[in-house]
Amino acid sequence: MCVCRKGFRVMTPWLLLALGVFLAGAAGGLSPDSGYCIGNQCFTVFRDPSSFRTARQECGDRRGHLMTVRSSVSHDILALLLGNFTGRFWIGLHRPTGCPEEAAALRGFQWITDDTESDFSNWLPGSDSSCSSARCVSVSQENDLKWIQDPCGERAAGFLCEKSFNDMCGTLAAEPGQSDECVSAPCEHMCTNTPGSYRCSCYDGYRQNPHEPSTCTRYCGQEECAAECDPNDRYQCFCPEGYISEERGTDVFCIDMDECSFSYCDQLCSNTFGSYVCACSPGYSLVDEFRCVKTDDEDSDGGPEGSGMTAAPDGPTDLPLPFPGPTRRPSGVSGGGLVAIIVCTAASTLLLVLLGHYFCSRREKMENSGDLKASEEEAHGLHQVDSRAY
Secondary structure (H helix, E strand, O other): OOOOOOOOOOOOHHHHHHHHHHHHOOOOOOOOOEEEEEOOEEEEEEOOOEOHHHHHHHHHHOOOEEOOOOOHHHHHHHHHHHOOOOOOEEEEEEOOOOOOOOOOOOOOOEEOOOOOOOOOOOEOOOOOOOOOOOOEEEEOHHHOOOEEEEOOOOOEOEEEEEEEOOOHHHHHHOOHHHOOHHHHOOOOOEEEEEOOEEEEEOOOOEEEEOOEEEEEEEOOOOOEEEOEEEOOEEEEEEOOOOEEEEEEOOEEEEEEOOHHHHOOOOOEEEEEOOEEEEEOOOOEEEEOOOEEEEOOOOOOOOOOOOOOOOOOOOOOOOOOOOOOOOOOOOOOOOHHHHHHHHHHHHHHHHHHHHHHHHHHHHHHHHHHHHHHHHHHHHHHHHHHHHHHHO
16 A cells, blocks of 8 residues: 655546646647646646746646745655756746845745745745846756746746646536636736636736737836835836936936937827827828838828828837837936036136146246257357467
């Protein structure tokens, strides 16, 4: 008879079947390198170089999510799964927004299932606590499975997935449109399950990325708003794209940048909060969202009737001219101050030139005076010699 240590139990036949279903994954997808089941949960490890986002999607395609390590039992399973595998593997712990909180067990991070509580933590000592620190977490055998902050866009050696089977028969027999898609954590911030689908949403101060609706970007929506600053370093602040920071005493605000002043558009430009919109005059059509090309038929301008204008889609666009960094602090020198600096610099330069000319002239006069005196002495000496000769 088989006996398991405390916290584990023998796998039943239906759990073996569940593991088989989970290991099979999506048709034509990746094949896991190892798997383990306990209770009503199954875990798998994939050795496939992936970013955090790709790893999350791969687990979601298998009706699961990245592995959560919220207990010492889960940590032991993690050790069993990775075995002798080398390299870093993603787990389901990340920081979608905000700055680290050193006093909290998860340090401001949350599990991919949106849980912020945990009975277990295993952070690598000396982890970065700044707001600009990496937002995703990986583990490796080389670091004794300690939780390591890594940039979410980096490719780790692989990732670990988790799948729960609360109702074994119902789970296996369910139709594709009858399950809760939010279980697989497809959204970066919040997920709402809907019949046959799901809807992603963002926390306050963020909005959905129009190019990737499952992710969120910082958003202000007005001419200025308070910057998000690192509580451990008040000189490190962050603003949404299209905004620049401005200091006012001890506070920092994000000010909308007028992109139209940089001549990003060929012809017409309209500044918007955090972005801008390009448009063309009658007889021209907008190309690549910023260039205006003359049309063959001036009547078919493609814009609003009678306007002859074509507007670019709302939202930031990638153009050849770079945007200033949103976290760069503006210079404390005003326009008048800059003019004063230039005038002072020019005056100082002129003064130095005049002083140099004065000293050079004085030196030249002294040298000429010395030469004249020497000539007179020499002439006097010759006269005395001639007198004695007679």
